[in-house]
Amino acid sequence: MKPELYLDRRSPPVRSVLMLIQALGIEVEEKIIDLSKGEHFGESFLKINSCHTVPTFRDSKITLTDSHCILIYLCENYGKGNNLLWPSDPYQRIQVLSKLFYSGTLLFRRDSDAIGQIIINKLKKEQVEEHAVKFREQFDILENFLTENEFIACDTMTIADFSVVTIVSTMDMIVPVVVESWPKLHNWWFNHMKKLPFYEKVNQDGLNALKEWAKQSTDFKINM
The missing domain is CATH 1.20.1050.10 (Glutathione S-transferase Yfyf (Class Pi); Chain A, domain 2)
Known part of the structure; x- marks a missing residue:
């Protein structure tokens, strides 16, 4: 089962996560949350992320609601040994x-x-x-x-x-x-x-x- 990414592409933090996903070749299921329509305040999304923010990332282990944490998590768990974007030093x-x-x-x-x-x-x-x-x-x-x-x-x-x-x-x-x-x-x-x-x-x-x-x-x- 693919990890899920809740997103609105107009958001800069969303775009940063999408850039890393492309760089690492990660497959995710995109779930669109239209900020202009207030969908981030919808009941179903608030159950996932009470902070009502995008990006929100979910896989079988964890739900993350901050882009910086998501960037680190993706490198740690999906980076396939690539230490350049997230240095080991x-x-x-x-x-x-x-x-x-x-x-x-x-x-x-x-x-x-x-x-x-x-x-x-x-x-x-x-x-x-x-x-x-x-x-x-x-x-x-x-x-x-x-x-x-x-x-x-x-x-x-x-x-x-x-x-x-x-x-x-x-x-x-x-x-x-x-x-x-x-x-x-x-x-x-x-x-x-x-x-x-x-x-x-x-x-x-x-x-x-x-x-x-x-x-x-x-x-x-x-x-x-």
Whole structure:
């Protein structure tokens, strides 16, 4: 029996998990939860995940409701000995964990606060700009990370990169990642992450759907 993944592809954390699933060649049964229709508050889904969030992952052993935990679990249980995305070296692994915590506690919070309010509260241009300031601050932080390493956590690609790229590409809707301001971040995104064979299908398609949703909710010009 295939593991189940409850998802809405417009969600950045969902897209990060889907990228890893493609990278590791894992077969899952996709269960669509349409956030725009409030299906994450449905009684049947709340019985599975009382936090009413996607992604939610289930197999015969466990139910996980946080994308970062899911990324680690998939590497540990379905990685087939692939130690590059989830390094076995303790020092490298703690660096990956550190960046995953950053992604979940700070980077994604900045993104979800802005995009959520644009869609739900239909923010006007001047209100969106208040969030844009916080986005630029995060891009500065990521630029610093990429000064220390070729990738977000290490000198090789890890699951931290999958977690971060789906958020950065979403934030780019509001603040474009231009090479003049963030050359290392731009290079990492355009010359490494975007060249992954599954990037367009997994990340870009979901991102495009989110852009269309957001575009209908604000007078701010969404970067398409």
